[in-house]
Amino acid sequence: QVHLVESGGGLVQAGGSLRLSCSASGRTFSDFIMGWFRQGPGIDDEFVATISETGSNTDYTDSVKGRFTISRDNDKSTMYLQMNSLLPEDTALYYCAANLGPYKTTMRLINYRGQGTLVTVSS
Numbered sequence: 001q002v003h004l005v006e007s008g009g010g011l012v013q014a015g016g017s018l019r020l021s022c023s024a025s026g027r028t029f030s031d032f033i034m035g036w037f038r039q040g041p042g043i044d045d046e047f048v049a050t051i052s053e054t055g056s057n058t059d060y061t062d063s064v065k066g067r068f069t070i071s072r073d074n075d076k077s078t079m080y081l082q083m084n085s086l087l088p089e090d091t092a093l094y095y096c097a098a099n100l101g102p103y104k105t106t107m108r109l110i111n112y113r114g115q116g117t118l119v120t121v122s123s
Helices: none
Strands: 002-007 010-013 018-026 033-040 043-051 058-060 068-073 078-083 092-099 117-122
Touching: 002 092, 018 033, 018 092, 018 117, 033 068, 033 078, 043 068, 043 078, 043 092, 058 068
Parallel strands: 010 117
Antiparallel strands: 002 018, 018 078, 033 043, 033 092, 043 058, 068 078, 092 117
């Protein structure tokens, strides 16, 4: 089992940046494929990005490609989401998720998830 806690959300103006973190505890972090999802107005559980166990593979939903970067530090049991050029439509509750594989370019299987951190982008 793994416990996930997100941080780094907040209020930012359009065009700004935020860096989200997801800290894990429990089972060995590098066992898990990790991902970010978001829930926004009219959006239920939208896949945002995923990263493989070692970080060698990453994939993104089309709307964030070129703006968001997912990464992980297995030594720190932490995953990150660097969000640049934020848009009002990025406003959502962002949560991290974990599964034990296999890796998919669009993460759908969620074995564990955190409570989320709220990102609000003002226009």
